Amino acid sequence: MDIVLRAAAVFFFILFLTRVVGRRELSSLEPFDLIMLVVIGDFVQQGVTQNDMSVTGAVLATGTIGFFSVVVAWLR
Amino acid sequence: MASVPDTLTLKRNRDLVGMERRPWTRRALLVLLCLPLLAALLNAFGQRPHKTEVSVAPASLSIYAPKRVRGGLYYESRFHVVAHEELKDAQLVFSSEWGEGLTINTIEPSPVGAASRNGDLSYDLGHIPAGESYVLFVQQQVNPTTVGRRTQRTELWDGDRHLLTIERPLTVWP
Numbered sequence: 001m002d003i004v005l006r007a008a009a010v011f012f013f014i015l016f017l018t019r020v021v022g023r024r025e026l027s028s029l030e031p032f033d034l035i036m037l038v039v040i041g042d043f044v045q046q047g048v049t050q051n052d053m054s055v056t057g058a059v060l061a062t063g064t065i066g067f068f069s070v071v072v073a074w075l076r
Numbered sequence: 077m078a079s080v081p082d083t084l085t086l087k088r089n090r091d092l093v094g095m096e097r098r099p100w101t102r103r104a105l106l107v108l109l110c111l112p113l114l115a116a117l118l119n120a121f122g123q124r125p126h127k128t129e130v131s132v133a134p135a136s137l138s139i140y141a142p143k144r145v146r147g148g149l150y151y152e153s154r155f156h157v158v159a160h161e162e163l164k165d166a167q168l169v170f171s172s173e174w175g176e177g178l179t180i181n182t183i184e185p186s187p188v189g190a191a192s193r194n195g196d197l198s199y200d201l202g203h204i205p206a207g208e209s210y211v212l213f214v215q216q217q218v219n220p221t222t223v224g225r226r227t228q229r230t231e232l233w234d235g236d237r238h239l240l241t242i243e244r245p246l247t248v249w250p
Binding site for chain 1: 106110112113116117118121122123146148217249250
């Protein structure tokens, strides 16, 4: 249960973060921004799946992110 | 007027001929995607704890532990023994399914003794006076390669006297 809630919380935080940071065009990314993207992904993984090593957990986390991506795109 | 790129056709890529059903197919797939997420919110894949309690004249035992878990998860199993009568030598006996494919990280408080009892794990809790209770915390982790369903049996003994048995299913999702 909690993995869906954690994935949802992290999704909306990342959405908020990207709006705050501002740069949306890939062409304006600097090498540091690219490194930050990778680093953020690593931090996010630990927060969402924690020590869960199961396929079920991976499906739930990615499914939640995918679902909210569609919903947010539809709301725009 | 610019020509259409070689790999694109107006019929398919502009007029979307043959893809009329695509939006509804996508919506159906989105609903399908939601089903496991809703099931997870309803605890279908763990790891919300569930309480099981059995009471007999001399004592009662309740187990508070998840019935569904996933590989790698840490979780706690709590065993609460309430002595209705004096238990001179209380013992909790766990079937091997409590340890098979699961790592027992710690048991608090440490039992007076631990032994194998015909293949089961036997923990000696010691003396529990009448009216008092004993709470045993077992911290566990699911080994990532463990999958399947098993029945975990827990018995409460007072010396050589069997008091009660609790059997609970445990499902480990891959």
